[in-house]
Amino acid sequence: MQSQQAQSTQQITQHVHQWLSENWDPEAGLVQWRTLLAESGWGAAHWPEDYFGKGLSVEVSAAIEDVFAEFGAVGTAQTGVRMLAAATLLEHGNHEQKRQYLRRILTGEDHWCQLFSEPGSGSDLAGATTRADLDGDEYIINGQKVWNTSAHHAHYGLLIARTDWDEAKHKGLSYFIIDMHQPGVEVRQLSQMNGHASFNEVFFTDARIPRENLISTAGNGWQVAMTTLAHERRSFDRSRENKRVKQTGRIFVELKKELDISNEPYTWYPQRAGRADLVMRRAQETGAINDPVQRQEIARLHILSESAKWTAQRAKAAQKAGKPQGPEGSLGKLAASEIARLAARVHTNISANDALLTGPNSVHDGVVAEILVSVPAVSIAGGTDEIQRNIVAERVLGLPKEPRFDEGPFRNVQRNSAAKDPSK
Amino acid sequence: MAFIFTEDQEQFRDSVSRFLKDKSNTVEVRKLMATDSGFDPKVWQQLSQQLGMSGVHMPEELGGAGFGPVEMAVVCEEMGKSLYCGPYFASAVCAASALRLAGDEAQQETLLPEIISGEKIACLAVSEGRGVWTDEVFSTTATKTDGGHLLNGHKRFVVDAANAHSLIVVATDDQGIGFFVVDAAAQGISVTALESMDPTRKLADVQFTDSPAQKLNNSQPEQLRILVDIASTALANEMVGGAQTLLDSALSYTQLRFQFGRSIASFQAIKHRLADLLLELELAKSAAYQAAQTLADSALWSANGQIAHVDKVTEHASLAKAAASEVYLHTALECIQMHGGIGFTWENDTHLWFKRAKSSEVFLGTPAEHRERMLTALCAQSTDLRNSA
Numbered sequence: 114m115q116s117q118q119a120q121s122t123q124q125i126t127q128h129v130h131q132w133l134s135e136n137w138d139p140e141a142g143l144v145q146w147r148t149l150l151a152e153s154g155w156g157a158a159h160w161p162e163d164y165f166g167k168g169l170s171v172e173v174s175a176a177i178e179d180v181f182a183e184f185g186a187v188g189t190a191q192t193g194v195r196m197l198a199a200a201t202l203l204e205h206g207n208h209e210q211k212r213q214y215l216r217r218i219l220t221g222e223d224h225w226c227q228l229f230s231e232p233g234s235g236s237d238l239a240g241a242t243t244r245a246d247l248d249g250d251e252y253i254i255n256g257q258k259v260w261n262t263s264a265h266h267a268h269y270g271l272l273i274a275r276t277d278w279d280e281a282k283h284k285g286l287s288y289f290i291i292d293m294h295q296p297g298v299e300v301r302q303l304s305q306m307n308g309h310a311s312f313n314e315v316f317f318t319d320a321r322i323p324r325e326n327l328i329s330t331a332g333n334g335w336q337v338a339m340t341t342l343a344h345e346r347r348s349f350d351r352s353r354e355n356k357r358v359k360q361t362g363r364i365f366v367e368l369k370k371e372l373d374i375s376n377e378p379y380t381w382y383p384q385r386a387g388r389a390d391l392v393m394r395r396a397q398e399t400g401a402i403n404d405p406v407q408r409q410e411i412a413r414l415h416i417l418s419e420s421a422k423w424t425a426q427r428a429k430a431a432q433k434a435g436k437p438q439g440p441e442g443s444l445g446k447l448a449a450s451e452i453a454r455l456a457a458r459v460h461t462n463i464s465a466n467d468a469l470l471t472g473p474n475s476v477h478d479g480v481v482a483e484i485l486v487s488v489p490a491v492s493i494a495g496g497t498d499e500i501q502r503n504i505v506a507e508r509v510l511g512l513p514k515e516p517r518f519d520e521g522p523f524r525n526v527q528r529n530s531a532a533k534d535p536s537k
Numbered sequence: 538m539a540f541i542f543t544e545d546q547e548q549f550r551d552s553v554s555r556f557l558k559d560k561s562n563t564v565e566v567r568k569l570m571a572t573d574s575g576f577d578p579k580v581w582q583q584l585s586q587q588l589g590m591s592g593v594h595m596p597e598e599l600g601g602a603g604f605g606p607v608e609m610a611v612v613c614e615e616m617g618k619s620l621y622c623g624p625y626f627a628s629a630v631c632a633a634s635a636l637r638l639a640g641d642e643a644q645q646e647t648l649l650p651e652i653i654s655g656e657k658i659a660c661l662a663v664s665e666g667r668g669v670w671t672d673e674v675f676s677t678t679a680t681k682t683d684g685g686h687l688l689n690g691h692k693r694f695v696v697d698a699a700n701a702h703s704l705i706v707v708a709t710d711d712q713g714i715g716f717f718v719v720d721a722a723a724q725g726i727s728v729t730a731l732e733s734m735d736p737t738r739k740l741a742d743v744q745f746t747d748s749p750a751q752k753l754n755n756s757q758p759e760q761l762r763i764l765v766d767i768a769s770t771a772l773a774n775e776m777v778g779g780a781q782t783l784l785d786s787a788l789s790y791t792q793l794r795f796q797f798g799r800s801i802a803s804f805q806a807i808k809h810r811l812a813d814l815l816l817e818l819e820l821a822k823s824a825a826y827q828a829a830q831t832l833a834d835s836a837l838w839s840a841n842g843q844i845a846h847v848d849k850v851t852e853h854a855s856l857a858k859a860a861a862s863e864v865y866l867h868t869a870l871e872c873i874q875m876h877g878g879i880g881f882t883w884e885n886d887t888h889l890w891f892k893r894a895k896s897s898e899v900f901l902g903t904p905a906e907h908r909e910r911m912l913t914a915l916c917a918q919s920t921d922l923r924n925s926a
Contacts, residue, residue, distance in 0.1 A: 393919070402916070405909070412908035415915065416824065416860050423540065423823035430540035441823070444816045451816075499805075505815060506808035510788060513803040 122173050129155055129180045137186045139362025143371065146364055147189050147220040156189035156219050160203065164211050165219055187364055190221030192375040193263055198225045198271055198290075200344040205288070205329045205337045214269070214290070221371055226267035227345075228258040228291070228315060229338060233529040236500050238273075239283045239335055240519070240528065242535040243317065245274035247324070252276075252289065254297070254320040256535060262378050264300045264313040267293050271341060272322075273334045278524040278536045285523050286334035290326045297321065307486040311378035345495070384480065385487040385494075386449060387456025389418045391480070392463065398476075401463040410459050417455060421448040440509045447501050450492035457488040540826075542611070549593075550611045556588055557619040563886045569622040570736035570889075574700050576623040584623070585655025591629040592653030595637070599645060600653040605838060606767070610774035610829035617778025620889055622737050624658045627697035630771045631764065632659035635705045638760045639716040639753035648703070648718065660701040661764070662743055668694035669902035670765050671910055679710040679717050679750060686710065686717055686752055688725075688745040694900070698728050698741035706750065707761060715756035723748050735896035737889065763837055763847070766854035769901055770832055773825040773857035776865040776897050780818050783865075783872040783890050787811060791875050807875060814868055821857075821864040828857035848914040855911035859904040865894040 132155060138146065150156030151165040159174035160166025169177075181188045195218045202211055217223040234240035243256025254274060264270065270291045277285035293300070297320035302310040329337050396402040396411055428441045461468050464481045471479040492498040506512045519526045524536050542550070560580045569575055585591035594609040595601025602608070609630065616625060633652050636645055636659075651657040663670050665677060677690025688708055698704065704726075706717045719726065725746035733740050788811060791802035801807050831853040832838055835846075869891035873880035880887050898904065 408912050409905060409908055412859070412912045415912070416856050416908070417820070419827075419856060420820035420824045420860060423827045424819055426540040427823055427826075434541055436541070440815055441819045444819055447812070447816050448820065499809070502809040502812040503805070505812035506802075510808075510811055510815060512788070512792065512808045512811065513800050515803060515805065516799070 122176055125169070125173060126176050126180045129177050130184065133180070133184045133186050137184065139360065139364050141364055143187065143364050143367035144220050144222055146187060148216070150189050151216045151219040157199075160199075160215075164203065164215050185360055187368055189219040190371070192372070194225040194227050194267075194271065195221075195223065197227065197341050197344050198269070201271065201288075201328065201337060201341045204340050209325065210290070210328065223268045224263060224266050224375075226261050226264040226270045226293070226313075226315075227341065228261055228264070228270040228272040229341075230258065230260045232257060232259050236497055237519075238338070239286065240523075240526075241273055241275060241286060242528065243272070243274040244535055245272075245276050245287055245289065245322070247276070250324045252322040252324065252327070254289075254291065254317040254322060256317050258315040258317075259303070259312070261300075261313045261315050262311060263375070264293065264315050265302060266374065269293060270315070273338050275523070275535075276331050276334075279522045280332060281521065282519050282523045282526060283335045284332055286338070287331045288328040288334035288337035289322050290328065291320065291322050295320060306489070307381060307384075307483060309378075309381050311381070381483060381487050384483040385453065385491045387453035387488055387491070388460070388480065388484050389414055389452055389456045391477070392456065392459055395460065395463045395476075395481070399463055399467075407459075407462055410455075410462060414452070414455050414459050417448075418452050421445070421452060424448065440505075443505055443509050446496065447498060447505070450498050453488045453491040457485055460484055542607075546608065546611060549608060550615060552588060553590060553612055553615040554618070556584060557615055557621055560584075561616075561619040561621045563620070563889065566620050566622055566737060566889060573730065573739075575697075575737065575739040576700065581623045581658075582655055584625075585629075585653075591625060591655045592633075594629075595633060595649065595653050600650045606770060606829045606832040607826075609771060610825065613771045613774040614778035614781075614825070617775035617780075617893075618782045620737055620779065620782075620893060624660070624697040624700055626768075626771060626775070627660040627701070628652055628658045631661035631696070631768050632701075632703075632705050634767045635661050635716055635760070635764055636718075636753065638763060639705075639756045640718075641754035644718070644751075644753060657702040658697065658700050659703045659705060660695055660697045661768075662692035662695045662698065662704050662706045663761070663764075664693050664695075665691060666693070668900060669906055670761075670768070671902050671906060675707055675709050675714060677706065677708040677745065679706075679708040679715065679752065681710065682749075684749070686750045688717060688719060688748040688750045690745050692743045692745075694731070694740050695743050696900075697739055698743050699730050699739060704743065705753070706745070708750075710752070712756075714758040714761065716753040716760065717750040718753060719745070719748050719750040723750075733896065735892040737893055738896050738900075759847075762851065765901065766850050767832065769854040769858035769907065770825070770828040772897055772901060773821075773828055773854075773861040776861035776894070777818065777822045777825045779890050779893055779897075780821065780861070780865045780868040783868045783887065783894075784811070784814050784818055786887065787814070787868075787872045787875045794877075801875075810871060810875075814871055817864045817867065821860045824853075824857040824860045828853040846918060848917045851914040852911050852918070855907040855914065858901065859907035859911065862894075862898040862904045862907070866891075866898050869894040 136149060147156060154165060154167040155177060157165055158167040158169045158177050159171045162168045178188060199215060199218045202214055229238055231241050231243060233242055243258065245252040245254055270293050272289045272291045273286050274289065275285050276287040297318045299316040301314045303312045303314050304310050392411055392414060401407040424441045425445055431439055460481050464476060467476050468481045468485060471482045475482065507514055569577060589602045590612050592601030593604050593612055594606055597603040633649060636649055652659050664673060665675060666673055677688065677692060679686040679688055688706060690708060701721050703721055704719050706719055707714060708717050725748040727744040729742045731740040731742060791807050792800050794801045831850055835850045837850060872887050873891060876885060876887055879885050
């Protein structure tokens, strides 16, 4: 059985190799090439055959991506929020929606953003108060979103908004695709404490969404959002490196431009994780490696990061062996926060006043200072440590939940005081 | 193991776990810890002979099961969970490994089968100072005579010395540091049991006065370091087992205990700390398992071992020992705290594990000493890498 599958995987990858040798052209335009990929189905082989895929398994699809990498051919657009949009559409979208959006997701022509968090609902995402009011064949949108990566160059947004204030919190939400290029949508960059601006705020003032852009049914928005979030978590660790950009040809020039734009918000992410990889080098450069007190802290960090690495490998090995997920699979994010905090402390102790410098006299182009001002984000972004601990305690350890104060019609739930109550 | 235990290893774990649940419950532990010997010879015979635990990591031709450090670590972890009181660590882990490393073929064939079968108990006498094993100065001497050697000196913190039929002793002779085996009944040996706050691990001081001993013929000074690695790996696995029991106990008690009209486990002040303990424990488990795997993969253990670098073994062993020590003690303290007043009583079982956590924390060296030992081994590897580049 297994060898049969291996056999057919090998046949498929051979076929893809053949197809690439017949069709691949580094002098083609990026969109032109990806359009060919989308129509052939080889650019997203795990998608259904009706929608630009081949209906193959994720494993076979990964093997096909390896063939592309070996061949040096460019694949479909995989970066940013667009793949979350694709996964959500594939699961909850109707036929027209899939036909309309999926191809241009693969070609990279359309940029997408996610419009979930609000100033008044961060950890409690389902407490969103952005309104969507049906007016004839259109929904009218009013409210504010925040932490929207790439919203400033997005064509479309994935939006959750409240369509029913008399339903319970999770049941009054609906999920939409909104055209970002319209009056009534204002995007403002949000500056962070580390000097980068990776996120935006988005303001809606009587913005409009045609009724056919509702995904799934009105009131089912939370279920749809869960799909998006599940894929966001899965892509959390995906490497953003692309080794193919070194190659030559018109298509690579266009690809580099695309990657520069889509990777720009993430340049500080390695520093956010604490750069434990730099610690030994800095300790040797400064002589801290010879100080017994510093050695203790460096050793603590090494223990923590090695243990976290092995724990992730245990989780992966268990998953590969088809075993039920153990607790080790849910702990990565909390471990990452712990590593980042400790690494920032160790870097501070090693570099002392040099840790502060950002200018031309700084060590390694100001990277230590960037670590220090970026690490506080790691335990907030993508679910705070406090929420992670709730999840681990309740779902992994099976501990009882906190008492709730947000049941019943959402209209009556106590919320952040706003200048203007959006429920009225 | 490759980050996951095999079906066979899981089955072995289950049988060890079932046996210990039956034979090493806390009623039994409390009974044994009040005795001088601290163990039940009948249970020791059963686990050695029926389950083959005492020789699980020893070769089949000497009566062992032919498995390796990973299976040894499984036994240690399960014993840590149930706080098993018996000479497994002293005899099967430390003394048997010393004989394997330092004994010649004839010595191994004479001495090991009875230790592996559990008929005889051996122990390893190393420390003369604070009981840390590493960085010791050995003033115990072995003086060559016609028939062998005479031992003179004073060893401290020897686990299960009072139960041992023979002792493996680290001593200095004209060749440097070596390993010597001495019969417990030989002349000039005086064993003084130490009263310790952890009554589940029996420690003793041993005085040697012209005690006749036999040198282990393949003795090399660097074998002591490998023994510290093996003992640290075993102890780390025992410790994560103990921490698991403490976490389970805290989880069950906090869910049963109601205050202010709700289970105290529903308060974030409690549940967040339990989540943190789970994180710490899983990280320490990964470290303990990896240390066992590195040992199994090393050329030290098997002729076709993949890891040639002794520093990698030391790095992972001390990493695991430091990590597991801190987690075990932290879990014990949190477990007491979450039990409230009842956690401070003699009647409640938590203190039994707390005390084992404390004695394991300092035994073989404190966490700080193992962090330093780990980092030294890590730096040694990068120096070698630089030189070979």
